[in-house]
Amino acid sequence: MRTGEKVRAFYDALLKAYGPQGWWPAETPLEVVIGAILTQNTNWKNVERAIENLKREGLLDPQALARMPPERLAEVIRPAGYYRIKARRLKNFIEMLVRDFGGDLDALFALSTSRLREAVLAVSGIGPETADSIVLYAAGKPVFVVDAYTARILCRHGMIEADATYEDIQSLMQDNLPDDVGMLKEYHALLVEVGKRQCRKAAPLCAGCPLQPLLEQGRVAWAT
DNA sequence: TGCCAGGCCGGGT
DNA sequence: ACCCGGCATGGC
Numbered sequence: 001m002r003t004g005e006k007v008r009a010f011y012d013a014l015l016k017a018y019g020p021q022g023w024w025p026a027e028t029p030l031e032v033v034i035g036a037i038l039t040q041n042t043n044w045k046n047v048e049r050a051i052e053n054l055k056r057e058g059l060l061d062p063q064a065l066a067r068m069p070p071e072r073l074a075e076v077i078r079p080a081g082y083y084r085i086k087a088r089r090l091k092n093f094i095e096m097l098v099r100d101f102g103g104d105l106d107a108l109f110a111l112s113t114s115r116l117r118e119a120v121l122a123v124s125g126i127g128p129e130t131a132d133s134i135v136l137y138a139a140g141k142p143v144f145v146v147d148a149y150t151a152r153i154l155c156r157h158g159m160i161e162a163d164a165t166y167e168d169i170q171s172l173m174q175d176n177l178p179d180d181v182g183m184l185k186e187y188h189a190l191l192v193e194v195g196k197r198q199c200r201k202a203a204p205l206c207a208g209c210p211l212q213p214l215l216e217q218g219r220v221a222w223a224t
Numbered sequence: 225t226g227c228c229a230g231g232c233c234g235g236g237t
Numbered sequence: 238a239c240c241c242g243g244c245a246t247g248g249c
Contacts, residue, residue, distance in 0.1 A: 040230080040231040040232065041231045043229040043248065044229080045229090049246095050246095079247075080245090081244080082232095083246080084244080084245090085245090086244090086245095089232085124232090125232065126231095128231090148231085149230070189230095196230080
């Protein structure tokens with residue numbers, strides 16, 4: 001089976017094993033943006049606490065965030081970890097939004113997919129994964145979001161080399177999947193959920209993987 | 225108790 | 238073009 005076919009078959013196996021995840025867990029596009037920045041190298045549970053604090057303080061709003069001094073914002077998001085640098089990163093995004101788009105997220109999201117990605121990526125503190133999460137889950141435009149779990153899982157299933165770059169992995173996925181926003185959202189969400197449960201950094205190769213029964217039935221016979 | 229979490233930046237080779 | 242230290246809280 002060629003790698004491109006594996007990419008599609010693996011999605012089917014994940015969806016069958018875990019069901020739809022319905023990501024991103026947020027109520028508004030701005031909340032997605034904030035969550036994407038706060039979850040950088042951080043447990044989502046801690047991010048939830050920080051977002052609760054922001055809600056309570058009425059800070060899920062571009063103008064309110066723009067007025068907030070970074071030192072005070074940092075205290076509010078403290079449970080998310082790296083709180084001083086993340087406060088600065090949130091401010092950097094909001095400053096771009098106000099400066100270039102009048103503080104209007106819809107105006108930013110009206111850009112073409114590639115322009116939007118570039119604009120968001122230009123903010124200091126927003127790298128490729130955070131940018132793509134914003135493009136896909138906040139703006140609803142078709143890109144594949146790559147993260148640590150994606151690389152680890154695809155590598156363990158023989159679809160990429162250990163030294164594959166972000167761009168390598170993103171191209172592999174995008175070149176072999178339809179331009180379907182719903183599917184792209186679901187695929188990334190499934191990879192994160194399976195990764196959280198049983199594909200941690202120190203875990204043995206796919207030990208106890210719930211996909212194993214499906215694999216043994218020959219449904220995805222190439223996987224290990 | 226230590227290791228890990230849905231990265232990214234800036235300075236040094 | 239890579240490589241590495243720093244950033245920080247809370248869960249298991």
